[in-house]
Amino acid sequence: MVSINHLLNTHFSGKVVRKDLTKLVKGNAIVPTYVLEYLLGQYCATDVEDTIAEGVENVRNIIAQHFVHRDEAQIIKSTIREKGSHRIIDKVSVRLNDRKDVYEADFANLGLNKVVIDDQIVKQHKKLLSSGVWCIVTMGYMPSDERDASPWIIDNLKPIQIANIDVEEYKVIRKQFTKTEWIDALVQSIGLNPEAFSFRSKLLQLSRLIPFAENNYNLIELGPKGTGKSHIYSEMSPHGMLISGGEVSKAKLFVNNTTGDIGLVGYWDVVTYDEFAGKDKKADRGLVDILKNYMANKSFSRGTQVYGASASMVFVGNTDHSVPYMLKHSNLFEALPKDYYDTAFLDRIHAYLPGWEVQKLRNEMFTSDYGFIVDYLAEVLKELRKEDHTHAYTPYFTLSNSITTRDKTAISKTFSGLVKVIFPDGNFDRDDAQEMLEFAIECRRRVQGQLRLMDETFEQVDFSYTCKSTGIKTIVTTLEEIEFGPAFSNEDVLLDTVPKNPSPTVELLPIKLEAGQKIIRDNQTAISYEKLFGPYLAGATNITVNDPYIRLPYQLRNLMELTALIAKVKEEGQEVKLHLVTNNNEDYLEKAKEAFKEITDSLEPIGIFFSYEFDENIHDRSIDLNNNWKILLGRGLDIFQKTNGRCDVAEYYQEKRLCKACEITYLYK
Structure with missing residues (x-):
């Protein structure tokens, strides 16, 4: 497999830089990343180590001699x-x-x-x-x-900006990358390690780039501290302006009536309100009204003259409470200042990124690999603002008729922005379109759903789309609705299946089990083996687990957590045979055998008799039960993302772990 570093250095020679170099040269200089990478791009845009070392020294000297502290x-x-x-x-x-x-x-x-x-x-x-x-x-x-x-x-x-870029060349070279490779290259370009993120987490990070690629795009992201919400808007582009939410005035943002000077929206592609949240923060009500008009109509007026502008508006801030608390007691906009806690203003927001899904940044989440010089990427995104992909999903899908014009505009602009970021050449298939459309719908549904909680006059909207080729209708929900929403009880989460064939009631537990499928989404929480498998395991006395990857410490932990569940659901005095079919290689074989011996010894006293075999041809993943149920495991037992370590509650509490996208299918034999 060709590495991302090799692809970038081969096809974008002179336009990429090793991302850890900025730390080497920055020192105590309070200067944006794009400034440093501009300089590094002049001297270190190579993968030749000697040239890099010499270039870093040159940039250090330039900063030392010419940067003004x-x-x-x-x-x-x-x-x-x-x-x-x-x-x-x-x-x-x-x-x-x-x-x-x-x-x-x-x-x-x-x-x-x-x-x-x-x-x-x-x-x-x-x-x-x-x-x-x-x-x-x-x-x-x-x-x-x-x-x-x-x-x-x-x-x-x-x-300090790159003078010339060739967008057509950028689009042509994009074809040399697969979708996964390109996304990883972009994630590295914003300074992050793609291996530390799930696909959905990467999508959330890259969605922060949409305002730079899409004219008049209104985005909000609220979440915990330390997740890098404002970093991209302050560090990654010379075309963005980050301002404190408390320092904004009508004159600064739009136009000074005294001097006639045009404000920030007239000069910048992206204007970001930092530290936007805070119930006690005061705001100019007149400014909020001008913002509402601008966000809806792309124009503003001060005095007698009307001005047009294309600046995107971004609002980032910290939440005060957890998501389940907000959903139970108020809504996801509760942390906003009183004057912005206005349904007419919030209805202008095109997308609400769930900042609570973004993990707090740790050292291992930053990359030391290559990525685009951020100024180069910023110039490309600026050029792509001239293009329009808002209708690019229509050959494949139709949105529900109940979705309002404002909702459709929001969904289409998010979709268009994702196309520009991930598929700048416009070359994507139906599955890609579906992936981007569902994400875009979810981001708008999060806005509209909270507006309904704030004001009952907002009508319920059917956020669904229909595939033109199959006629299948799909309803899109937000992840937090599935996990915590009032319409979802624990049983609903457990049996969130698509029924296939009727099956008899299993009397071992007071719950009706149905054949069907459960789809688990990237970053979903409130999932556990007990919810997924517990009712189906009850009554089984002969269990076979087929999983080719039970060898590494976290995989062995998964197996032990399943055995603990079996011990919990089996009847007192009942004995259970548990057989594992897996694969292994010479590097892990002996340690795996030692671990399996320990498992055997620990389970036997509680009436679970463990055995195992190695099958080098195994591929399918499943749990076979002698109570007529079979559970197909899309990813095997490995459904959880890596935790933050032994001091992370998620290490011990499955329902607090982020999941990997997968499917669980329940078959009645």
């Missing part, structure tokens, strides 16, 4: 004065001084203000007129005898 600003000023000219890296913002009819630049770290800057530079880089752009600037110093004349001169200024 606020506490060293006076030293830098002195250097410019003594040398007459010196290159610096700083964040620059520009304002028009209409009294003098000149543009003046402010330097965030250097502390210089009102430095005259040439009109042509401003016309060429209009974002300088907003809240600031990181730049490489050649500063000059020329004292003058004129009164009030500034000695500081901007000789040259270049925003």
Whole structure:
């Protein structure tokens, strides 16, 4: 199997960088990742170790000599004065001084203000007129005898951005990657280790890129602290602006009526409200009203003039309570400030990402492999904003007629954004379309379902779609509805099956068992062996487990947890024969035999007689029972994702573990 690193270095030579290098050069410089990777891309866009080492040293020297630390600003000023000219890296913002009819630049770290800057530079880089752009600037110093004349001169200024990208080349090269390889390459590009994430978790991470690829896309993500909610919006693109939710004003965001200056939405592709949640936070009610209009109509008005803009709006914040608590006592928007706790405002949100599903970032979840230079990826996504894939699912699927126009728009925009991120060439099949459409519907359903809890005048919507080729209708639900929603009892979760054939009632437990299938989704919780298998195991005295992979410590733990369940459900005084059919290789064989001997010895005193055999041809995974039931296991016993370690409650409590996507099928023989 070809590695992602090899694919990236082969097909995107010069446009990728090893992601751990930013930590090596950053030091104590408070500078975004895209700035560092821009520099690393100039010197380290290779997989040749000697060149990388030399490049890292060059970038370190550039940061040390030219990056302006606020506490060293006076030293830098002195250097410019003594040398007459010196290159610096700083964040620059520009304002028009209409009294003098000149543009003046402010330097965030250097502390210089009102430095005259040439009109042509401003016309060429209009974002300088907003809240600031990181730049490489050649500063000059020329004292003058004129009164009030500034000695500081901007000789040259270049925003830190890749100058040219070829989107068509990007699309063509995408064909060299499978879907899985491409997703993993993107996950590495945002600095994460794809091996630490399930498919759904990767999708959640990449969905944070949609606002950069889709015009006027409104996204909210609420969840626990430490999950990297704001990282992408502050570090991964020069086209995004991260602002504190408490620092926003009508003038800053839209237009200053006094000066006529256009606000952030006029200059940036993505404007992100950070730390958006907080019930006690105050907001300007007038700002909320302008936001509502802008998010719905892509335009805003201050005074007599109407302005249009394409900036996407993102809102990220921390929740105060767990998901089951919120669903039982309030709703998933409960943490928002009072003025934003407004159904008309929230109805403009296209997608609600479940931040509680995103794991807190740990060291092993970051990558040291290769990924796109984030500035390159940012420029590609910016170009893809010009394209429209909102109807790309229609050859395959039809949305329910009860889905409103606003809901359809939200679903279509999320779908379009996913296409641009994962299938930029627009080449995907029906299964891919179904996967993206279901995710898009779920993200909008999460918004609409909570609006119904907040305001009963919102009508219930049938969030379903129909496959055109088969006529099969599929209802999409959110994961938290399945796990915790009021319409789902424990028994409903257990028997969330699609009936196949009628089967008799098993009298061993006061519950009707049905043949059918249970689909478990990526990141689903509230699942346990007891819920899945307990009622079916009751009464069985001869049990055969077929699973080719019982060799590693966590796989042996799974087996032991199943045996503990068998001990729990069997009748007092009953004896059970438990036989395991598995596979193994020389590397694990002896340790596996030792483990199986320990299992045999531990189970015999409680009336469970364990035996095993190795079958190198085994492939199917199942549990065969002598009470006429057979359970087909899509992934074998390995249905849970890795826990965070021995101090994680999920290590001991199955229902708190995140699941891997799989299917369990119950057959009555």
